[in-house]
């Protein structure tokens with residue numbers, strides 16, 4: 428494949444990068460729905476198993492459809508390589524298992540996806556890998572948390588649900604000064620709006636379940652970065668098992684084709700919605716990186732192409748008002764998922780962040796009246812009208 432040599436632009440990479448046609452010359456990428464591959468003879472089997480001869484053996488190791496998805500995503504992230512996983516959490520687990528050992532330490536932002544917090548805070552410590560969680564986005568707080576054993580700095584930017592922005596370039600410098608790697612979960616922006624590797628990060632994590640699929644159909648994940656790391660992660664996957672299924676890879680490959688168009692349109696919808704909601708008498712505050720009122724608006728514009736498609740706001744009247752608002756919406760889907768072309772609405776305090784104690788939620792800034800909107804592709808007028816109906820009811 429010579430797609431990188433062609434200097435294709437992003438829109439072209441999204442539809443053409445990574446294509447490997449079979450002998451039939453199919454135009455649409457083939458779905459190799461097979462668990463294993465056949466060898467011409469015993470000698471070839473031996474050579475492929477040992478790695479002496481190239482070629483697929485078993486789909487827990489490699490699969491042509493999965494490989495096409497990996498190549499296309501790597502091209503979009505500007506990564507040397509990508510490795511696909513069964514889910515976003517599998518990508519994070521595989522990264523930790525492949526690159527860390529007992530005694531190693533992680534510095535992570537406190538505002539992380541709930542399952543990532545659980546993995547770092549409750550599961551990895553059983554294997555001797557500990558994490559210091561840092562509140563807020565101050566670089567000094569990250570610096571203070573670093574120990575001689577620190578191997579990874581891990582952040583999501585923008586964060587969920589308050590869209591905190593972490594300075595990727597500054598964190599990369601900090602990590603590299605102590606011989607650690609910076610890992611960025613790029614779920615909210617996707618490579619179309621933000622390229623963490625170009626800003627200095629070492630690895631990019633994706634929950635492909637979100638915007639990369641974009642239509643809420645499959646689970647999937649990936650890690651992108653230098654081949655020396657992705658190869659280690661792949662070694663863990665092929666042995667331990669959380670590999671991406673060929674069917675899901677095929678759905679995600681199709682998802683990537685429309686990613687540039689979708690995410691830009693969803694971000695434009697989100698900006699317009701955030702503008703319309705800001706100043707509403709029943710809304711105390713709106714969080715959206717694309718608004719000048721966002722505390723890190725300037726940093727967001729420096730490292731992102733747009734504010735993304737997640738808008739959060741604090742309704743006057745706490746949980747009661749937020750629940751009434753959500754229940755009065757007729758169109759928006761009440762679901763914790765995000766990244767879908769259908770707009771979703773969530774009450775973080777009682778769902779995604781429900782396991783935190785009230786004090787922990789307070790420390791994280793997750794108010795009882797907070798509502799998160801993952802803006803989709805419907806007409807922004809219709810999304811706004813549905814929310815106004817909700818605001819009228821609360």
Ligand SMILES: *Cc1c(COP(=O)(O)O)cnc(C)c1O
Pocket residue numbers: 514515516517540542543583587612614615633634635636637646647648
């Ligand atoms: C959903 C999500 C994950 C986990 O991904 P799954 O595909 O659900 O395993 C990780 N990080 C972020 C930011 C997410 O939104």
